Amino acid sequence: MMPKERYIKLKQYLSEENPVFLEVIEKYQTLDKVAYRLGLLSPEETYTSAISWWPMISVLGTFSAGKSTFVNDYVGKVIQQTGNQAIDDKFTVMCYGHNHEPVTLPGLALDADPRFPFYNISDEVNKVDPGEGSRVNLYLQLKTVNSEKLKGKILIDSPGFDADSQRDAILRITSHIVEMSDLVLIFFDARHPEPGAMRDTLEHLVASTIAHKDANKVLYILNQIDTTAKEDNLEDVIGSWQRALAQEGLVSGNFFGIYNEDAAISVEDDALLKRLKGKRDSDHARILERMDNVGIERAYRIIKALVDRAKEMQEKQIPLLRERLQQIRRYVWWSNGVVLLLLFLIAGLLQWQFDLFTSTVPAAVAGGIGAVVFFMLHVKAGRFFAAREAAQWRDAQPEMARAIMHNISWWRLLLGFGSGWNSGAVTQLERLVAQGREAIQKLNDQFVTPAGTSHNVSKVT
Ligand SMILES: Nc1nc2c(ncn2[C@@H]2O[C@H](COP(=O)(O)OP(=O)(O)O)[C@@H](O)[C@H]2O)c(=O)[nH]1
Ligand SMILES: [Mg+2]
Structure with missing residues (x-):
């Protein structure tokens, strides 16, 4: 989908959600334009595809922890199969749809919809597991479900996580999902009172999510705490986890203990049941509150991503690009110097040997030929040194490689990349950062209660 189409669709989808979004999409358009001009983005790309426009909640965790049971309960319909064997080995992205029955679509369908942040997922997978990207349908599916709970939201159920036997493709998709989500629910299972048995899994999921800058979006949920009734050791189990x-x-x-009332074992002891249910009800309510408010967190994240991107361009990418271009220009001028010297030497030699320029060839013609040769070599040198520089960036920062090639016009290499170079872009970026801050302020006015407490919004500055 080309950027233009994408902007239109996004505006259609999001205009009803929150009017703040319309302005924000336009700011993303401006950001794209600046990036096109600098060559950091190719014309068919857009930064609007790098984020999720709809709030996204993902459910991760170990096998049979009760993820799918929880998801079905939340949505109010049986959408996902449940059971003690690993049945659903795919990530299932759920969103609202009109059809009475849930409709299942292949993973590639996610590519075509601008709300979903799976735009380049096959490329990402290919990077870690060459060839697997084309088989994205094996890992991902989309289900549209007619449930009020899913309106304006994306919910992701995942296959059981087992660090030992996990394919790189699944690990890559998992971290992509964690990265993109507004809320990550990590499920563990109280039937395994010894967390040590799942140390690797824990380490992978927890450590990688904690390292995350907004760690507050990750909730750790010890599920099936009803099973502690057998030995009446709820506090011990929770403590060890x-x-x-x-x-x-x-x-x-962000640690919670819950169970699903329909799936739970029956507990005879009334006092014990009351204790379990008390814990469950209060924790469950807190989880649901976070899930309901996820739209607010998303709105902040969308704007924050814009501000971050604009700042990165302004503070890092443009200065780096300018520095590299100036370096290339220095090389070009050194080679120009050598070329000029050679041209004069050759001319001098010809003059000395054959008295060429006064007798047969007028000096003006010789000068003209010299200038053409000089110009051609100047252009060639520019391309040569730029290609050499770009090659160094291609793997680590492909956008830098593309920007270098985009900016080496012959006249720029002659005139230089002074402070006037792309000063318009810098001004626009500064304006975007300021407007982004204003938009955050607007959101604060909308959502922060008079008491000054926001809805658990992850910190944005
Ligand atoms: N006792 C008990 N069993 C549960 C609970 N939640 C789910 N189960 C059962 O655990 C099994 C695995 O659940 P499932 O949702 O498929 O787990 P998933 O692999 O994480 O998606 C199923 O048989 C469920 O009925 C719970 O809170 N308590
Ligand atoms: Mg499941």
Whole structure:
């Protein structure tokens, strides 16, 4: 989908959600334009595809922890199969759809819809697991479900996570999902009172999510705590899990204990049941509150991503690009110097040997030929040195490689990349950053309660 089409569709989809979005999409358009001009983005790309426009909640965790049961319960319909064997080995992206029955679409369908941040997922997968990208349908599917709970939201159920036997493709998709989500629910299973058995899994999921700059978006959920009724050891089990998580660096706060009432075992002891249910109800309510408010977190994230991107361009990419271009220009001028010297030497030699320029060839013609040769070699040298520089960036920062090639016009190489070079872009970026801050302010006015407490919004500055 070309950027233009994408902007239009996004505006259609999002205009009803929150009017702030319309302005934000336009700011992304401006950001794209600046990036096209600098050559950091090719004309068929757009930064609007690098983020999720709809709030996204993902459910990750170990096998049979009750992820799908939780998802079905949340949506209010049986969409996902449940059971103790690993049945659904795909990531299932769920969103609202009109059809009475859920409709399942292949993973590639996610590529065509601008709301979903799976635009380049096959490329990402190919990077870690060559060839697997073309088989994205094996890993991802889309289900549209007629449920109010899914309106304006994306919910992702995932296959059980087992660090030992995990394919690189699945690991890559998992971290992509964590990266893109507004809320990540990581499910563990209280039937395994010894967290040590799942240390690797824990380490992978927890450590990689904690390293994340907005760690507050990750909730750790110990599920099936009804099973502790057998030995009446709820506090012990919760304690040992909390210690295990603390060892991985999780501080506190985002740890919950719940169970699904329909799937739970029956508990005879009334007092025990009351204790379990008390814990479950309060934690479950807190989880649901976070899930309901996810739209607010998304709105902040969308704007924050814009501001971050504009700042990165302004503070890092443009200065780096200018520096590299100036370096290339220096090389070109050195080679120009050598070429000029050679041209004069040749001319001098011809003059000395054959008295060429006064007798047969007028000096003006010789000068003209010399200038043409000089110009051609100047252009060639520019291309040569730029290609050499670009090659060094191609793997680590492909956008830098493309920008270098985009900016080496012969006249720029003659005139230089002074402070006037792309000063318009810099001004526009500064304006975008300021407007982004204003938009955040607007959101604050909309969502922050008079008491000054926001809805658990992850910190944005
Ligand atoms: N006792 C108990 N069993 C549960 C609970 N939640 C799910 N289950 C059962 O655990 C099994 C695995 O659940 P499922 O949702 O498929 O797990 P998933 O692999 O994480 O998606 C199923 O048989 C569920 O009925 C719970 O809270 N308590
Ligand atoms: Mg499942």
